[in-house]
Amino acid sequence: MFSLIIPTHNRASILKRSLAHLLELDGIGSCEIIVINDGSTDATASVLDHYVSLAPQLLRVLTVPNGGPAKARNAGVAAATFDRILFVDDDVFPRPGMLQHHADMLDAGYTGSQGILLWHQEIATTRLIRYIDSRGSQFAFDDVKDPTQLSFAHVYTGNFAVLRSAVIDAGGFDEHLFDRQLAFSAFEDTILAFQLQKNGARLGLIKEAIADHLHN
Numbered sequence: 001m002f003s004l005i006i007p008t009h010n011r012a013s014i015l016k017r018s019l020a021h022l023l024e025l026d027g028i029g030s031c032e033i034i035v036i037n038d039g040s041t042d043a044t045a046s047v048l049d050h051y052v053s054l055a056p057q058l059l060r061v062l063t064v065p066n067g068g069p070a071k072a073r074n075a076g077v078a079a080a081t082f083d084r085i086l087f088v089d090d091d092v093f094p095r096p097g098m099l100q101h102h103a104d105m106l107d108a109g110y111t112g113s114q115g116i117l118l119w120h121q122e123i124a125t126t127r128l129i130r131y132i133d134s135r136g137s138q139f140a141f142d143d144v145k146d147p148t149q150l151s152f153a154h155v156y157t158g159n160f161a162v163l164r165s166a167v168i169d170a171g172g173f174d175e176h177l178f179d180r181q182l183a184f185s186a187f188e189d190t191i192l193a194f195q196l197q198k199n200g201a202r203l204g205l206i207k208e209a210i211a212d213h214l215h216n
Helices: 012-023 044-054 069-079 098-107 127-135 164-169 188-198
Strands: 003-008 032-038 059-064 084-088 092-094 112-119 159-163 203-213
Touching: 003 012, 003 069, 012 032, 012 044, 012 092, 032 044, 032 069, 044 059, 059 069, 069 084, 069 164, 069 188, 084 098, 084 164, 098 112, 098 159, 098 203, 159 164, 159 203, 164 188, 188 203
Parallel strands: 003 032, 003 084, 032 059, 112 203
Antiparallel strands: 084 159, 092 203, 112 159
């Protein structure tokens, strides 16, 4: 079905939970999981070694020097063996059925299938969280007028399925947006989606493909 591509950097504890969750996901046995260890210096390597021993046929690990999520995702795309990519962040927990909903969307002729990201139940719904949601500062799904004609501005690679060939034709993710000193990167997913759409890609929002975002 999919090559799941997950970049990670120094988040061993949440990565451990994420991998345990993914291995129980319906349909995962027909996929491959590629985790890109982006120069982590914590216990990430040992966590990955443990899960590779549990699922050697399913989980692959790439270890690269720290270069940010765009570079890590590009490495994952290059290593993927399926032409259907599912980008998932290391703090994202797919709900049952998510893989099949994305597959159905791509079967319908879409180049890219954007899933919904909701706050994980462990995140307290504070005034700040409600403000962020109301401003679209996190994920502005409420601003999408037509799910069948998704704008590049509403593509978020925490839960985004896309054809590998289209990503390669678009030039992959822009690696120049990573600030090494601040260890900060943003908008590489928006820029990729802009190039996909410029190349004629059909993007859609599939509201049934839901994942929970456990972001502190």
